Amino acid sequence: MNDILDTGIKNAKNVDRYIFGPDSLKEISSLVQKRIQHQNDFCVFFIDQFFQGNAEIIDQVKLDCKNNTIFIETSDEPTTGYIDDLCKKVKSFSTKLPAVIIGMGGGITLDVAKAVANLLTNEGCAADYQGWDLVKNPSVFKIGIPTLSGTGAEATRTCVLTNKENGLKLGMNSDFSVFDQIILDPNLTKTVPRDQYFFTGMDAYIHSFEALNGAYRNPVGDAFSKISIEYAKDVFQSEQMQSEENRSKLMVASYMGGAAIATTYVGLVHPFSAGLSVVFGLHHCVSNCMTMRAMEEFYPDEYNDFWSMAKIQDIKVPRLHGDILENDPDDRTYEKLYNSTIIHEKPLTNALGSDFKKILTTEKVCEMFKMI
Numbered sequence: 001m002n003d004i005l006d007t008g009i010k011n012a013k014n015v016d017r018y019i020f021g022p023d024s025l026k027e028i029s030s031l032v033q034k035r036i037q038h039q040n041d042f043c044v045f046f047i048d049q050f051f052q053g054n055a056e057i058i059d060q061v062k063l064d065c066k067n068n069t070i071f072i073e074t075s076d077e078p079t080t081g082y083i084d085d086l087c088k089k090v091k092s093f094s095t096k097l098p099a100v101i102i103g104m105g106g107g108i109t110l111d112v113a114k115a116v117a118n119l120l121t122n123e124g125c126a127a128d129y130q131g132w133d134l135v136k137n138p139s140v141f142k143i144g145i146p147t148l149s150g151t152g153a154e155a156t157r158t159c160v161l162t163n164k165e166n167g168l169k170l171g172m173n174s175d176f177s178v179f180d181q182i183i184l185d186p187n188l189t190k191t192v193p194r195d196q197y198f199f200t201g202m203d204a205y206i207h208s209f210e211a212l213n214g215a216y217r218n219p220v221g222d223a224f225s226k227i228s229i230e231y232a233k234d235v236f237q238s239e240q241m242q243s244e245e246n247r248s249k250l251m252v253a254s255y256m257g258g259a260a261i262a263t264t265y266v267g268l269v270h271p272f273s274a275g276l277s278v279v280f281g282l283h284h285c286v287s288n289c290m291t292m293r294a295m296e297e298f299y300p301d302e303y304n305d306f307w308s309m310a311k312i313q314d315i316k317v318p319r320l321h322g323d324i325l326e327n328d329p330d331d332r333t334y335e336k337l338y339n340s341t342i343i344h345e346k347p348l349t350n351a352l353g354s355d356f357k358k359i360l361t362t363e364k365v366c367e368m369f370k371m372i
């Protein structure tokens, strides 16, 4: 274990308010109404395209004010270009800014809502704000409603975006990215497909153990991480991972994991997972789980726990060689994988110290991707 390092995060920001509980979605109307002061005030409702045509869910979101609904594409992870386009679209609705932005869906939709809310009050384009503390002005008031548990997007101070031009996968890390209000309603995760429930839920487990095994620490963040790990293990070691009790527990684990990561950094899993996402377009949560194949050397206990939970739940984690690719990647692809992994300096320093490149040589990184 390295010496404890200072995260530089002196004054941690969490979500201002949250409502928790089955059926809490019905509070949305009164929460939005509180922000509507003038006749032409309006809100924008971003919802995961997964719910397009799902009247049962959409009808539950009763908004009495003027509102515009935009279905968010979730087949690919959001790009900076997509955020720029959405921002233009929202600006075309009115000469005024929306009074409220609502994001309802998985991590992608929540991140899109955060990024657009930031960009509406800050000049330029989304790529200008990828990094740490670059957002200058507070965003439009934003409400997050997760319909999947695990990424912690409802609690974090980032919104992950891929810049297709330079291959950079990096969020707008800013206090202004934190939601003003979230609604945690476990009824919303009832119909999540089993595989997706497992892969996404594991994000909370993974980034919490990365934080606890890292050198950048925060005692409050450590406590959040410990609870997140405990709850995620309770859920995934039980027979009915999607029982009502377990859906509630995983929603709390996700929120706690997100709050933990807002005070520190991830470790080795996320940079490798980002490499898979950037090079092969694989989704974040499934990439994390695939990356776990290469983690025995670095996180032996968690490696064993993870694979035992996948076995208990009978979840098949795809293999890069076989399920995703027919042939072995060529040298150029390995070079891209190396570059898009090693770029994540803070998490890699968190996991291995500032000399991480001495451990993660090109050969070592390729060897690890071969295990995935």
Ligand SMILES: [Fe+2]
Pocket (backbone or CB within 6 Å): 151, 203, 207, 270, 284
């Ligand atoms: Fe994650």
